[in-house]
Amino acid sequence: xxxxxxxxxxxxxxxxxxxxxxxxxxxxxxxxxxxxxxxxxxxxxxxxxxxxxxxxxxxxxxxxxxxxxxxxxxxxxxxxxxxxxxxxxxxxxxxxxxxxxxxxxxxxxxxxxxxxxxxxxxxxxxxxxxxxxxxxxxxxxxxxxxxxxxxxxxxxxxxxxxxxxxxxxxxxxxxxxxxxxxxxxxxxxxxxxxxxxxxxxxxxxxxxxxxxxxxxxxxxxxxxxxxxxxxxxxxxxxxxxxxxxxxxxxxxxxxxxxxxxxxxxxxxxxxxxxxxxxxxxxxxxxxxxxxxxxxxxxxxxxxxxxxxxxxxxxxxx
Amino acid sequence: xxxxxxxxxxxxxxxxxxxxxxxxxxxxxxxxxxxxxxxxxxxxxxxxxxxxxxxxxxxxxxxxxxxxxxxxxxxxxxxxxxxxxxxxxxxxxxxxxxxxxxxxxxxxxxxxxxxxxxxxxxxxxxxxxxxxxxxxxxxxxxxxxxxxxxxxxxxxxxxxxxxxxxxxxxxxxxxxxxxxxxxxxxxxxxxxxxxxxxxxxxxxxxxxxxxxxxxxxxxxxxxxxxxxxxxxxxxxxxxxxxxxxxxxxxxxxxxxxxxxxxxxxxxxxxxxx
Amino acid sequence: xxxxxxxxxxxxxxxxxxxxxxxxxxxxxxxxxxxxxxxxxxxxxxxxxxxxxxxxxxxxxxxxxxxxxxxxxxxxxxxxxxxxxxxxxxxxxxxxxxxxxxxxxxxxxxxxxxxxxxxxxxxxxxxxxxxxxxxxxxxxxxxxxxxxxxxxxxxxxxxxxxxxxxxxxxxxxxxxxxxxxxxxxxxxxxxxxxxxxxxxxxxxxxxxxxxxxxxxxxxxxxxxxxxxxxxxxxxxxxxxxxxxxxxxxxxxxxxxxxxxxxxxxxxxxxxxxxxxxxxxxxxxxxxxxxxxxx
Numbered sequence: 001x002x003x004x005x006x007x008x009x010x011x012x013x014x015x016x017x018x019x020x021x022x023x024x025x026x027x028x029x030x031x032x033x034x035x036x037x038x039x040x041x042x043x044x045x046x047x048x049x050x051x052x053x054x055x056x057x058x059x060x061x062x063x064x065x066x067x068x069x070x071x072x073x074x075x076x077x078x079x080x081x082x083x084x085x086x087x088x089x090x091x092x093x094x095x096x097x098x099x100x101x102x103x104x105x106x107x108x109x110x111x112x113x114x115x116x117x118x119x120x121x122x123x124x125x126x127x128x129x130x131x132x133x134x135x136x137x138x139x140x141x142x143x144x145x146x147x148x149x150x151x152x153x154x155x156x157x158x159x160x161x162x163x164x165x166x167x168x169x170x171x172x173x174x175x176x177x178x179x180x181x182x183x184x185x186x187x188x189x190x191x192x193x194x195x196x197x198x199x200x201x202x203x204x205x206x207x208x209x210x211x212x213x214x215x216x217x218x219x220x221x222x223x224x225x226x227x228x229x230x231x232x233x234x235x236x237x238x239x240x241x242x243x244x245x246x247x248x249x250x251x252x253x254x255x256x257x258x259x260x261x262x263x264x265x266x267x268x269x270x271x272x273x274x275x276x277x278x279x280x281x282x283x284x285x286x287x288x289x290x291x292x293x294x295x296x297x298x299x300x301x302x303x304x305x306x307x308x309x310x311x312x313x314x315x316x317x
Numbered sequence: 318x319x320x321x322x323x324x325x326x327x328x329x330x331x332x333x334x335x336x337x338x339x340x341x342x343x344x345x346x347x348x349x350x351x352x353x354x355x356x357x358x359x360x361x362x363x364x365x366x367x368x369x370x371x372x373x374x375x376x377x378x379x380x381x382x383x384x385x386x387x388x389x390x391x392x393x394x395x396x397x398x399x400x401x402x403x404x405x406x407x408x409x410x411x412x413x414x415x416x417x418x419x420x421x422x423x424x425x426x427x428x429x430x431x432x433x434x435x436x437x438x439x440x441x442x443x444x445x446x447x448x449x450x451x452x453x454x455x456x457x458x459x460x461x462x463x464x465x466x467x468x469x470x471x472x473x474x475x476x477x478x479x480x481x482x483x484x485x486x487x488x489x490x491x492x493x494x495x496x497x498x499x500x501x502x503x504x505x506x507x508x509x510x511x512x513x514x515x516x517x518x519x520x521x522x523x524x525x526x527x528x529x530x531x532x533x534x535x536x537x538x539x540x541x542x543x544x545x546x547x548x549x550x551x552x553x554x555x556x557x558x559x560x561x562x563x564x565x566x567x568x569x570x571x572x573x574x575x576x577x578x579x580x581x582x583x584x585x586x587x588x589x590x
Numbered sequence: 591x592x593x594x595x596x597x598x599x600x601x602x603x604x605x606x607x608x609x610x611x612x613x614x615x616x617x618x619x620x621x622x623x624x625x626x627x628x629x630x631x632x633x634x635x636x637x638x639x640x641x642x643x644x645x646x647x648x649x650x651x652x653x654x655x656x657x658x659x660x661x662x663x664x665x666x667x668x669x670x671x672x673x674x675x676x677x678x679x680x681x682x683x684x685x686x687x688x689x690x691x692x693x694x695x696x697x698x699x700x701x702x703x704x705x706x707x708x709x710x711x712x713x714x715x716x717x718x719x720x721x722x723x724x725x726x727x728x729x730x731x732x733x734x735x736x737x738x739x740x741x742x743x744x745x746x747x748x749x750x751x752x753x754x755x756x757x758x759x760x761x762x763x764x765x766x767x768x769x770x771x772x773x774x775x776x777x778x779x780x781x782x783x784x785x786x787x788x789x790x791x792x793x794x795x796x797x798x799x800x801x802x803x804x805x806x807x808x809x810x811x812x813x814x815x816x817x818x819x820x821x822x823x824x825x826x827x828x829x830x831x832x833x834x835x836x837x838x839x840x841x842x843x844x845x846x847x848x849x850x851x852x853x854x855x856x857x858x859x860x861x862x863x864x865x866x867x868x869x870x871x872x873x874x875x876x877x878x879x880x881x882x883x884x
Contacts, residue, residue: 012461014448014504018424021452035778036693042685043694046707046752049745053717056724114620122614123621131621138628140866142806144835145859148842149631152638152852167846182624210610233712240714242809247842267716267809274723274813292720296713303712307705392772397696424774434765437788437882447773450783485884496769503773 057296060289064088067283073290079253079264081273081284088287090294092255096263097298100174100245101238103259107178108234112185113227119186120193121215132187139183147247150176155248168250168262177244181234188233192226192313193219229309236302240295242267266295340367343507343537344389348403349413351384353396358384360561362403366554368506371529371538373548373569376558377584382541383431385558386509389539390426391419424451427505431512433492435484435499440467440476443484443495447503462502470498471528490521497528508532510540514547526551545585549573557581635863639856647857651821652832656850661858666823667736667831668805668865674740674827675747675804680797682744683751684786687793690752691759692781711749718746719813727814734815737827742810747800754796758789763884791880798873802866808835834862 065073068088076089115135119128155172159165165172196219204214220227242265250262251272264272269291278285344366351359359381366372374382387393389405391412404411412422424447435443444463453459463480467473472494476487484495493513500508510529514522529551532538542548548555549569556566557578565572565581576582650660686707694700722742732738762785770780816832818840824831841855 012458012465014453014462014502017453017458018448018451018503022421032776032778036689039685039689039693042682043689043703045682046686046703046710046748049710049721049748050706052725053713053721056721057717060724111620111623114617115624118614118617118621122617131625134625134628135621138624140802140870141628141631142808142835142862142866144806144808144838144842145631145635145863148838148855148859149634151842152845152855153631153634179624179627186621186624210606212610212613213606236712240712240716242714242716242812243839246809246812247839267714270716270720271809271812274719275815280728289720292717296717299712299714300709303709307708390772392768395768395771419771420774420776422774423772428772430765430768430772432765434763434769436766436769436784437884446770446775446783450770450773450775450779485882499769499773 053296057289057293060286061293064283064286064290067286068290077255079255079269081287086283088283088290089255090266090291092253093264093266093269093291094294095255095257096170096245096249097239097265097267097295099257099259099263100170100177100241100249100265101235103171103174104177104181104238104241105231105235107175108181108185108238109231111178112182112230112234113189115182115186116189116193116227117215117220120190121211121219135183135186138179139187141180143180143241143243144247146176146180147173147243150244150248162260165260166250166262168248168252169260170245170249170263171259173244173248174259176248177238177241180241180244181237184237185230185234188230189223189227192223192230192310195226196222223313225309225313229306229313232302232306232309236299236306239302240267240299242271246271266291266298270295340369342366343368343407344539345406346403347406349385349388349405350402351381351388351393352400354398358561359388362563364556364563364566366507366537366539368537369533369535370554371533371540371552373552373555374539374541374558375543375545375548375555375584378543380558381561382558383511384561386428386511386539386541388413389507389509390423390428392423392428394419424503425505426507426509427500427503429493429497429500429508429510429513432516433489433496435487435492435495437483437485439481440484440487440495441480443499444502447499451503466498466502467495469501469532470494471524471531472498488521490517490524493517493521493525494528497525497532501532505536507537507539510538512541512543515543522547545573557584559584632863635856635859638853639858639860642853642857643860647854648861651823652819652837654819656848656854659854661834661837661861663820663823664832664834664837664858665861667833667836670736670824670827670829670831671740671743671833672801672805674737675744675801676797678741678744679748679751679800679804680793683748683797683800684755684793686748686752687755687759688781688786691756692777692785707749707752711753714809715746715807716809716813718742719810721745722810723813723815732828734817734830735828736824736831739811739814739816739831739833740827742814743804743807746807746810747804750800750803751793751797754800755789755793758792758796759785761792762788788882791876791882795873795877798869798876802869802873805833806835806862806866808839811836812839834858834865838862 073088073090075091076087077091078087078089079092080087119131123131150172154176155167155169158172159167200218200222201214204218209217245265246268249264249268251264251268252262253264254261256263270288273284273288278288342365344364346362346364349359349362350357362385374385376382384393388401393399401413403413405413407422407426410417436446441463444466445459448459448462453462464473467476472491475491476495484492487495514525517525526547529538529540540552552569554567555569555572557564557572559580565576565578572581573585576585647660648665649662650658652663653659690700690703694703719742722738726732726738726741727734766784766788767780770784775783811833816836817830820830820832838855838858841851841858845852845855
């Protein structure tokens with residue numbers, strides 16, 4: 001060690017030791033130059049993931065559209081991939097997806113926003129501190145558990161009241177999906193409402209408005225774009241949700257609006273086809289990617305819209 | 318107000334004039350200009366800071382005094398969009414030169430900040446941090462450096478039994494002396510102090526001031542302060558900054574008893590700032 | 591003449607105040623609705639599964655006979671997945687966060703990557719499954735093994751880890767890095783010795799939450815093609831495997847054939863929920879215990 005001779009003397013000369021070490025520091029100099037490039041490489045993995053998704057989905061989807069015309073795919077109301085004369089109309093899947101999403105939002109929208117109003121405007125600090133983490137638990141339950149719950153509890157429950165409902169149907173998973181999305185809408189809308197400045201509320205209170213009137217006439221209009229953004233994210237989440245509908249809605253490719261029947265969503269179709277033995281290179285195999293690309297575009301548009309809305313909201317305050 | 322200062326000063330004058338000798342300059346600032354994006358923060362600064370002296374930099378807030386000492390160790394570059402012209406010579410090398418390694422500069426020019434900023438580590442690790450990053454790893458040497466630095470900052474007796482405790486358990490004043498000790502651990506030539514007592518109570522302030530008096534024996538010190546009495550009490554030279562310019566730079570006694578510029582007088586007598 | 595008739599105001603005030611109290615009650619009920627469903631779900635799962643949950647079930651191998659079936663294979667599979675997900679997401683997630691927060695010059699490229707990450711966070715998990723199937727299982731020819739599943743799940747939760755790490759790094763006060771630079775430390779020394787240690791509790795908390803998201807995921811694994819009945823235990827990265835959520839999935843699907851499978855699924859759910867509960871407790875513990883106050 002360079003410093004050993006120094007320790008024998010009483011005083012350690014740090015200055016000299018540092019100067020000494022500095023001469024040998026070329027290696028760490030090297031690291032210092034290399035690190036930013038290295039980190040950039042790591043950071044570009046997230047870009048590669050996006051590129052990977054897009055290339056994977058669209059090259060295979062294009063292969064599909066060589067065999068099935070785009071027009072036929074997007075306007076076809078019949079989906080019979082396994083049949084002798086297969087038909088590949090995606091509308092039954094889009095229909096199933098939209099209906100389940102619609103049912104889910106009927107549950108999650110009103111309940112989510114009312115929870116948000118309660119948490120943001122009415123609840124005391126103590127109550128909020130208890131309720132919010134509990135709602136987060138709801139968001140942390142794996143979707144497969146919700147699927148199990150929909151299939152083995154909610155469906156039998158509905159059938160005991162309305163016997164005409166099928167053992168697999170779109171209603172039950174739609175409702176359960178709604179419950180799953182409540183915390184997301186509640187917490188995002190609450191964030192939007194709590195960031196409305198208090199001075200605006202005080203203005204209304206000072207005129208003698210009740211909390212309810214203040215909430216609906218001042219807070220909600222002010223937080224509107226944030227609230228809508230939370231709805232859009234909820235919709236995106238419902239569109240992409242897979243396990244609940246796969247388990248509880250079955251695999252009938254009905255093109256119907258009857259919510260008591262089994263329907264298939266885009267996500268459930270992907271699960272069904274990929275877990276079956278679709279031979280690579282077959283039209284049905286490529287249809288997987290065409291459906292996934294459609295799904296990807298749906299959710300991407302929703303996410304872009306949500307981000308646009310929430311940015312607009314943030315600009316206001 | 319101004320009368321009080323003058324009275325106090327008289328004791329100091331005697332003490333200081335006793336040891337006037339020829340001193341070399343550590344920092345020669347020539348025609349320094351600095352911009353934050355579009356704001357011209359320092360204008361044509363010319364200052365010569367001598368070794369083993371305490372140089373105080375005073376002036377109202379926003380006058381560029383903090384910017385100036387942060388330029389002396391190039392910490393000012395952490396703000397995006399900073400541009401400089403002119404030169405600052407440290408031991409005859411221009412530190413504003415692109416080729417000057419900031420790490421070398423900052424090793425030799427230590428800094429104590431406005432708010433005590435110990436690392437969230439043990440007291441020992443706080444002091445050993447500097448030597449360690451500069452490659453000193455020998456435990457025995459580090460132990461020695463830690464003790465010496467803590468003694469140098471007159472905090473050894475208060476912390477010697479709890480070197481392994483988190484530095485945030487210390488009081489504000491102790492934290493600041495710990496930061497000074499941390500600075501001493503790499504044995505810099507110059508110590509820059511950016512309003513080191515502004516976050517402290519009067520008693521801790523006094524201890525830091527005493528410490529500065531001790532340190533001037535071995536180190537060149539540049540201290541920014543908004544407290545004029547403090548400048549008068551502890552410094553040999555004082556520079557008065559206003560709107561990014563040096564209005565006056567002279568012996569502290571002269572600045573406080575007989576300023577040449579009327580703006581200096583106005584500031585010192587509390588008419589603005 | 592007065593514009594405000596006090597009698598009318600008085601009369602209306604009563605109904606306004608009443609409306610306020612009624613709706614307050616309804617809002618409270620809405621908030622409780624989600625929690626009531628949660629309670630029903632938990633009670634239901636536990637009452638169905640708890641009787642089947644014993645030591646033999648946990649340590650046993652899979653079997654078509656409900657009385658003899660066990661989930662050791664699924665537990666091992668999930669553990670192996672975690673062993674892949676933890677290092678991969680920590681390394682890439684923290685690296686990306688350091689780059690974005692501390693090295694990238696603010697501007698177009700940084701915004702571009704940030705937007706890209708938030709888009710990735712919104713991509714449905716099933717799409718990641720297809721990515722994994724196409725890249726890891728087929729193109730790189732790993733097959734449906736632990737490594738392919740683990741990497742797929744890593745990509746899925748990576749945005750969560752990146753954002754959590756970014757937030758923790760941003761929360762490290764500037765004065766700490768200033769102090770370090772002031773000592774003559776280089777940027778990387780400052781990052782390694784000051785910023786990362788100070789951000790570590792937050793990073794770990796975020797990573798554990800991401801991990802619990804990963805081990806509950808089913809959809810990507812169904813796409814990759816996890817066999818329904820797999821008897822041998824996985825012993826390495828290149829072994830085929832099953833995982834807890836996959837086992838729940840298969841047993842739930844087959845519950846219409848063999849009624850007891852529903853109970854096996856419930857018992858497996860209990861195991862999965864307990865695992866998630868433990869992970870979250872660790873995360874909360876780390877957050878509370880190691881949070882430095884400045």
